[in-house]
Amino acid sequence: MAENQRTIEIEVLRYHPEKDKAPYQQVxxxxxxxxxxxxxxxxxxxxxxxxxxxFRWSCRMAICGSCGMMINGKPSLSCETFLRDYxxxxxxxxxxxxFPIERDLVINMEGFIEKLESIQPYIIPREARTLAQGEYxxxxxxxxxxxxxxxxxxxxxxxxxxxxxxxxxAFIGPGAMALLHxxxxxxxxxxxxERMELxxxxxxxxxxxxxxxxxEVCPKHVDPANAVNQNKTNAAADxxxxxxxxxxxxx
Amino acid sequence: xxxxxxxxxxxxxxWRKNPFFVEYMIHEGTALxxxxxxxxxxxxxxxxxxxxxxxxxxLDGLKNPWYVAFHMLALVAIxxxxxxxxxxxxxxxxPVIVGGKRLADGAITGxxxxxxxxxxxxxxxxxxxxAR
Amino acid sequence: xxxxxxxxxxPIFWALFGAGGMLSALLGPMLVFITxxxxxxxxxxxxxxxxxxxxxxFSQNLIGKGFIFAVIALFLWHAAHRIFHSLHDIGIHAGxxxxxxxxxxxxxxxxxxxxxxxxxGF
Numbered sequence: 001m002a003e004n005q006r007t008i009e010i011e012v013l014r015y016h017p018e019k020d021k022a023p024y025q026q027v028x029x030x031x032x033x034x035x036x037x038x039x040x041x042x043x044x045x046x047x048x049x050x051x052x053x054x055f056r057w058s059c060r061m062a063i064c065g066s067c068g069m070m071i072n073g074k075p076s077l078s079c080e081t082f083l084r085d086y087x088x089x090x091x092x093x094x095x096x097x098x099f100p101i102e103r104d105l106v107i108n109m110e111g112f113i114e115k116l117e118s119i120q121p122y123i124i125p126r127e128a129r130t131l132a133q134g135e136y137x138x139x140x141x142x143x144x145x146x147x148x149x150x151x152x153x154x155x156x157x158x159x160x161x162x163x164x165x166x167x168x169x170a171f172i173g174p175g176a177m178a179l180l181h182x183x184x185x186x187x188x189x190x191x192x193x194e195r196m197e198l199x200x201x202x203x204x205x206x207x208x209x210x211x212x213x214x215x216e217v218c219p220k221h222v223d224p225a226n227a228v229n230q231n232k233t234n235a236a237a238d239x240x241x242x243x244x245x246x247x248x249x250x251x
Numbered sequence: 252x253x254x255x256x257x258x259x260x261x262x263x264x265x266w267r268k269n270p271f272f273v274e275y276m277i278h279e280g281t282a283l284x285x286x287x288x289x290x291x292x293x294x295x296x297x298x299x300x301x302x303x304x305x306x307x308x309x310l311d312g313l314k315n316p317w318y319v320a321f322h323m324l325a326l327v328a329i330x331x332x333x334x335x336x337x338x339x340x341x342x343x344x345x346p347v348i349v350g351g352k353r354l355a356d357g358a359i360t361g362x363x364x365x366x367x368x369x370x371x372x373x374x375x376x377x378x379x380x381x382a383r
Numbered sequence: 384x385x386x387x388x389x390x391x392x393x394p395i396f397w398a399l400f401g402a403g404g405m406l407s408a409l410l411g412p413m414l415v416f417i418t419x420x421x422x423x424x425x426x427x428x429x430x431x432x433x434x435x436x437x438x439x440x441f442s443q444n445l446i447g448k449g450f451i452f453a454v455i456a457l458f459l460w461h462a463a464h465r466i467f468h469s470l471h472d473i474g475i476h477a478g479x480x481x482x483x484x485x486x487x488x489x490x491x492x493x494x495x496x497x498x499x500x501x502x503x504g505f
Contacts, residue, residue, distance in 0.1 A: 206391050
């Protein structure tokens with residue numbers, strides 16, 4: 001390691017379901033250099049101090065969405081959060097908030113996966129087209145409308161930032177709604193009415209109280225709060241206008 | 252045997268644990284002042300419907316220092332509501348596209364606050380004009 | 384997994400919350416200043432701004448009536464919705480009871496305002 005090496009304290013929330021009744025804090029002394037991320041600090045613990053520490057990671061470059069953790073209480077990707085920014089204070093690392101802890105820093109994401117499935121995250125074509133009709137064409141303006149919402153990497157930081165999801169895990173939540181919105185506003189898609197049943201349901205958008213922290217922590221600037229709130233307007237329009245319109249939405 | 256035992260953490264006191272949430276609770280709390288002020292106006296309206304003596308008694312009551320102090324607090328609280336209402340607007344409204352570009356958050360918040368200022372001055376002018 | 388989802392009735396309350404939030408954001412501070420500070424302390428505005436004659440005329444005028452009703456009712460619905468959610472936020476999940484107190488209160492205030500405005504006449 002480099003000569004300008006220092007030692008930082010990393011406090012980790014531990015939980016092993018086979019022996020622990022509840023999670024507890026454990027502090028490790030971790031030597032680090034200026035270029036080390038929190039993820040590398042946690043990897044050091046696993047490699048040299050305690051091999052039983054469990055956490056998820058993959059790409060180390062903020063694109064896979066695996067290494068989300070609460071770092072000093074803030075939902076963050078641990079691969080793009082640096083130990084030097086916390087030194088000389090201790091840095092506190094916990095599993096993503098609001099999700100059940102499976103083991104140490106690993107959360108249970110089954111609920112999130114089910115929600116992703118429930119939004120029909122694929123283009124439902126407006127009209128059947130044959131191959132002979134060629135590809136769908138889209139203008140840059142049409143791309144602009146949804147592009148930002150398509151940047152989601154499913155890291156779930158927004159869920160860890162959403163108290164309404166914490167208070168009621170049935171809430172569809174920011175990430176899934178951002179992806180739903182991404183398809184709804186795609187010029188090739190005609191599934192908006194089909195997806196309205198979920199948007200307007202009791203598990204839908206109206207749990208959101210516009211806290212806005214989800215958009216604050218999003219590492220890809222997706223702005224899920226905006227997706228949720230635009231769909232409140234859509235759901236309200238559907239609610240009040242459903243008797244006038246011939247079709248669309250749930251009964 | 253399944254060794255899985257996912258641990259669900261308590262949400263108790265969640266809003267004290269992050270400055271962002273503390274601010275959220277404060278701006279949600281401005282609703283208490285909005286409700287109280289609406290209650291005061293409603294009480295005034297009831298007095299108005301009962302005739303001149305009742306109205307004057309209510310109007311006189313407003314001069315009570317406690318009432319004035321409350322209204323000063325309410326002015327701060329509801330003013331803060333105005334600020335936070337437009338601060339969150341870029342999140343809550345559909346994007347505004349100007350010249351092919353999405354209008355910046357600051358422009359939306361600033362625009363909202365400017366409209367609020369204009370509306371407030373118009374209200375003051377209207378009241379002043381009617382009273383003269 | 385495909386359970387039948389129940390449509391939320393929230394749009395009614397959310398729309399009232401939004402309307403009241405916008406109205407109170409635009410005019411709330413100035414209204415508080417006029418009725419609660421300037422008039423009682425005799426600042427800035429003419430002394431008879433809120434005299435009985437002035438206020439009676441204002442509340443008998445159709446636009447004035449509408450304005451008073453909108454301010455009182457929408458402020459109440461805005462506050463009721465926020466307080467209802469805040470109760471949930473701080474862990475008071477009283478459900479139907481909280482709903483009844485918050486929205487019931489706003490409804491009651493709305494009805495009283497309507498009654499008073501009708502009693503004042505045209």
